[in-house]
Amino acid sequence: MTLALGLLAAAVVIGVAAPAYLRIAVTPRLRPGLALAGWTSSVLAVVLAVSVSGLLLALPGGSGLDGLIGMADSCANVFLARGDVVWADVTRLGGAAVLLTFTGRTIAVAIGKVRRHRRCRREHVTLLRSLGRTEGPVLWLDEVTPIAYSVGGRNGTIVATRGVERLDVCEREAVLAHEQAHLRGRHHALVLAADIVAAALPFVPLCRQAPGAVRVLVELAADAAAARRHGPGPVRSALLSVSAGQAPRTALAMSRDAVDARLLWLESGHLPAPKLPVRADYAVAAVLTTVPAILSVATVALLVTLYCLAVVG
Template sequence: MTLALGLLAAAVVIGVAAPGYLRIAVTPRLRPGLALAGWMHSLLAVVLAIPLSGLLLALPADSGLDGLVGMADNCVNVFLARDDVAWADVARFGGAAILLTLTARLGVVGVLRTRRHRRHRREHVALLRSLGRTDGAVLWLADTTPIAYSVGGRGGTIVATHGVQRLDADERDAVLAHELAHLRGRHHALVLAADIAAAALPFVPLCRRAPAAVRVLVELAADAAAARRHGPGPVRSALLTVTARQTPSTALAMSRDAVDARLLWLEDGRLPARRLPVRADYAAAAALTTVPAALSVATIGLLVTLYCLAVVG
C-alpha cells in the first residue's frame, strides 16, 4: 500500500503545486515549448498516478506487486484491527473506489469530448472545402478580411482568406508559418487534452488552470517558430492585422488568444532561442516532473517506515 499512497501523494503535490513552479518557465529567456512540455507532463503524471494508485489499493495485500514497499497495510491493520474488522482495509478499498471512479470519469469525458471534437472538425472542414480552394495544406477562402486559423486532425488544415494573400510577403509567410507550427506540434491535441482534464478533474488546480495556460503557450510556441524563420517584426505586424472573427472554438486562430502578451514577447525585436528538437523539451520536462513525484513517493515511504517502527516498538 505504500507505493499506492506515494503515487497518490505525488498526484496531490503536482496537482496543487505545479501551476506555481511551472510559471517560472514562462519567460522569453526560455523556449515556450519547454513550459508547454512541463504543463503536459505534469498533467500526464496526475492522470496516470490516479488510476495506478487506485489499482494498487484495490489489489489484495498479498499480491506481491507492492510487496517491496507495502508494509503500510500490515502495520496499520495491526494497530487498527478491532473486532475482526481491519479498518485499514476498509479505508484502502474506499480510496480505491474513489480513485477508480475518477479514472472512469476521465475516460468517459475523454471519449465523449474527442468524438465531439472530431465530428465538428470534419463537418467544418467539409463545408469549407466546398466553398474554397485547396493549395497544399492551405484552404483559401474568398474573403477580403485577413483571417487565418488551423484545424487539427490527420494531416491538419490551414484555413486562410484572400485577405491574408494581400498582406506583405513577410507577413503572409509569418502567418502561414505560425499555423504550420500548430500542426507540426500537434497543438490542437494538446489543447483538447487540457480541456478534457479540466472537465473531468476540475477540483485539481493544475487541471483547472491547464486550458488557459496551454492555449497561451501553444500560441507563444507557434509565434516563436514563425519568428525564428521570418523575424519577430512580421509576426507582430501579422498579429495586429489578422483577425480571429468567425473562427471556430475547436481551431487555433492566429490572433485570438493572449494577443497582448504575445506582442510583449516580440516587441524587443530579439529572436527566440535557437530551436532544438521538440523531444528535447519533453525530455527536460519529464525529468523535472519526475523530481516532485520521486520526492513524494520517498517521503511517504519514510513516513510509513517510521510509523511501522513506532508500532513495533
C-alpha cells in the same frame, strides 16, 4: 500499499503546486515549448498517478504488485491479532473506489469530447472545402478580411482568406509558418487534452488552470517558430493585421488568444530561443516532473517506516 499512497501524495503535490512553479518557465529567456511540455507532462503525471494508485489500492494485499515498498500492509498486519484491521480494508477499498471513479470519469469525458471534436472538425472542413480552393495544406477562402486559423486532426488543415494572400510577403509567410507550427506540434491535441482534464477534474488546480495556460503557450510556441524563420517583426505585424474571424473553438486562430502578451514577447530584445527538437523539451519536462513524484513517494515511505518502527517498538 505504500507505493499507492506515495503516488496519491505525488498527484496531490503536483496537482496543487505545479501551477506555481510552472510559471517560472514562462519567460522570454526560455523556449515556450519547454513550459508547454511542463504543463503537459505534469497533467499526465497527475492522471497516471491517480489511476495507478487507485488500481494498487484495489488489488488484494497479497498480490505482490505493491510489494516494493509495501510496509503499510506490514504495519496493518500488526493489528490483525488485535482484530482491529477492518478499518484499514474499508479505507483502502473506499479510496480505491474514489480514485477509480475519477479515472472512469476522465475516460468518459475524454471519449465524449474527442467524438464531438472530430465531428465538428469534419463538418467544418467539409463545408469550407465546398467554398474554397485547396493548395497543399492551405484551404483558401474568397474573403477580403485577412483571417487565418488551423484545424487539427490526422490531416491538419490551415484555413486562410484572400485577405491573407494580399498581405506583405513576409507577413503572409509568417502567418502560414505560425499555423504550420501548430500542426507540427500537435497543439490542437494538447489543447483538447487540457479541456478534458479541466472538465473531468476541475477540483485539481493544475487541471482547472490547464486550458488557459496551454492555449497561451501553444500560441507563444507557434509565434517563436514563425519568428525563427521570418523574424519577430513580420510576426508582430501579422498579429496586428490578421483577424480570428468566425474560427470555431476547436481551431487555433492566430489572433485570438493573448495577443497583447504575445506582442510583448516579440518586441526587440525578446528574440526566440534557439530551436531544439520538440523531444528535448518533453524529455527535460518529464525529468523535472518526476522530481516531485519521487520526493512524494520517498516521503510517504519514510513516514510509514517511522510509523512501523513506533508500532513495533
